[in-house]
Amino acid sequence: MTKRAYNFNAGPAALPLEVLQKAQEELVEYQGIGMSIMEISHRSSQYEQLNAETQSLLKELFAIPDGYKVLFMQGGASTQFAAIPMNFLKAGQVGGYVHTGSWADKALKEAKLFGETKIVASSEADKFTRIPDVSQLALDPGTAYLHITSNETIEGAQYQQYPDTGSVPLIGDMSSDILCRPVDVSKFAMIYAGAQKNLGPSGVTVVILREDMLQDTPKNIPTMLRYETHVKNNSLYNTPPVYSVYMVNLVLKWIRDNGGLTAMEKRNREKTSLIYKAIDQSGGFYRGVVDPGSRSIMNITFRLKDDELEKQFIKESEQHGFVGLKGHRSVGGLRASTYNAVPYEACKALAEFMVDFQKRNG
Template identity: 85%
Template sequence: MTKRAYNFNAGPAALPLEVLRRAQEEFVEYQGIGMSIMEISHRSAQYEKLNEDTQSLLKELFSIPDGYKTLFLQGGASTQFAMIPMNFLKAGQTAYYVHTGAWASKAIKEAKLIGETAIAASSEADNFTRIPDLSGLQLGDHAAYLHITSNETIGGAQFVQYPDTGSVPLIGDMSSDILCRPVDVSKFAMIYAGAQKNLGPSGVTVVILREDLLQDTPKGIPTMLRYDTHTKGNSLYNTPPVYSVYMVNLVLQWIKENGGVAAMEKRNREKTSLIYQAIDQSGGFYRGVVQPEYRSLMNITFRMENEELEKKFVKESEQHGFVGLKGHRDVGGLRASTYNAVPFEACEALASFMADFQKRNG
C-alpha cells in the first residue's frame, strides 16, 4: 500500500484507515445483497436498518438521554444556522448567541435575517483568543435560546465547560469537536454537527434534538426546513445521503471498538500535547494563538515570526508528507487539525518536524 499522508486537514478531514479499508471491502457489494450501499433504495429494509443502527450507536456512544431525536440532514451546519431561528425564534422573543469567532459569526449573521438577535457574550475584544466568561450570564425574559459554538475550527478556541442556561434552551454547534470527549447531552436542547471532521465524510449533518422543542413550530416554514418534517419521517422524508450515513456508521463502530468517547479524549490529549509542547518549548519561535486554558483538542493554531517563515514551513512540511497545515485564508498563520481519526504517530511526526525546522531556521 502506498504511504499515507500525515493528514491535518480541517475538513473534510482524516478518516480512520480501518474504516476506509472496510468501506473498500463493501464498496461493490453491501452485506451480500448484490449491490453497493450507494445503489439501494432508501426505502429498503437494509437502509432502514442502517439508519436505525447509526442512530442507536450515536445514542450509546454519546450517552444521549431518552426524549431526544437523532436526525441525519443535508446542507451542512451552515443550513442549521438558518433552520434554528426559523424553527425556534418566535415573534416577541430574542435569540442569544455567544460570539467566539468565525463560525459563531456566521450563525449570528443568519439569525439576524430571521428575527431579533443579541450577543450574550463575546471574546472579540481579545481577538477570539479565549472563550468568554459565562458564569454571570443574564438572558432576557423572552430568550428563545442561547447558541454556542463549542469549538472554533478556524481560531482554535474550545469551550472547557458549558453554561447552565436554566429553562432557556441551549443549542450547540459541535461540528469540529463532537465525540472528541464525553459531554452531558442533557445540558443541551439541541446539538448539531457537520460530519466531515469527526464523524465521517461530508454530505450529512447530525442533529440531536430534544423533542419538546418541536411543539408549536411556526406554520410558515417550508417543508424541508422544518425539524418536525424530519423527525416524523425519521430522516427519511426525502432521499438521505445514504453513503455518508453508512460511513458515519463505520466511524461510530470504530470509536466503539477503540474504547468509546472517553478513550478518544485520552488519546486526543496525549497526541495534541506533543504539538502544544513543541510550541511552548520553542522559546517563542512558535507562538500559540489561543490562551492556554482555552486551547482546542481539535484545531491547534499557531504563528511564527513572519509570514515568509510560515510559508516556508508549509512548503517544507508538504515535502515531508504533511497536509493541511496552512491556516485558514481569513486569519492566516498555521493550523493542525487533530481530529479523532488523526493517529498519534502523525502528531509525533509533526512535533519532530517542528523541532527540526526550528533548529534549521531559528
C-alpha cells in the same frame, strides 16, 4: 499501499484507516445484497436497518438521554444556522448568541435575517483568542435560546465547560469537536454537527434534538427546513445521503471498538500535548494563538515570526508528507487539525518536524 499522508486538514478531514478499508471491502457489494449501499433504495429494509443502527450507535456512544431524536439532515451546519431561528425564534423573543469566532459569527448573521438577536458574551475584543466566561450569564426572560459554537475550527478555541442556561434552551454547533470527549447532552436542547470532521465524510449533518423543542413551531417554514418533517419521517422524508450515513455508521463502530469517548479524549489530549509542547518550549519561535485556558484539542493554531517563515514551514512540511497545515485564509498562520482519526504517530511526526525546523531556522 503507498505511505499515507500525515493529514491535518480541517475538513473534510482524516478518516480512520480501518473505516476506509471496510468501506473499500463493501464498496461493490454491501452485506451480500448484490449491489453497493450507494445503489439501494432508501425505502429498503437494508437502509432502514442501517439508519436505525446508526441512530442507536450515536445514542449509545454519546449517552443521549430519552426524550431526544437523532436526525440525519443535509446542507451542513450552514443550513442549520438558518433553520434554527426559523424554527425556534418567535416574534417577541430574542435569539442569544455567544460570539467566539468565525463560525459563531456566521450563525449569528443568519439568525439576524429572521428575528431579533443579542450577543450575550463575546471574545471579539480579544481577537477570539479565548472563550469568554459564560459561568454567570444573565439571560433575558424572552430569550428563545442560547447558541454556542463549542469549538472554533478557524481560530482554535474550544469550550472547557458549557454554560448553565436554566430554562433557556441551549443549542450547540459541535461540528468540529463532536465525539472528541464525553459531553452531558442533557445540558442541551439541540446539538448539531456537520459530519466532515469527526463523524465521517461531508454530505450528512447530525442533529440531536430534544423533543419538547417541537412544540408550537411555525407552520409556514419550508418543508425541508422544518425539524418536525424529519422527526415524523425518521430522517427518511426525502432521499438521504445514504453513503455518508453508512460511513458515519462505520466511524461510530470504530470509536466504540476503540474504547468510546473516554478513550478518545485521553488519546486526543496525548496527541495534542505533543504539538502544544513543541510550541510552548520553543522559546517564542512558535507562538500559540489561543489563550492556554481555551486551547482546542481539535484545531491547534500557531504562528511564526513572519509570513515568509510560515511559507517556508508550509513548503518544507509538504515535502515531508504533511498536509493541511496552512491556516484558514481569513486569519493566516498555521493550523494542525487533530481530529479523532488523526493518529498519534502523525502528531508525533509533526512535533518532531517542528523541533527540527526550529533548529535549522531559529
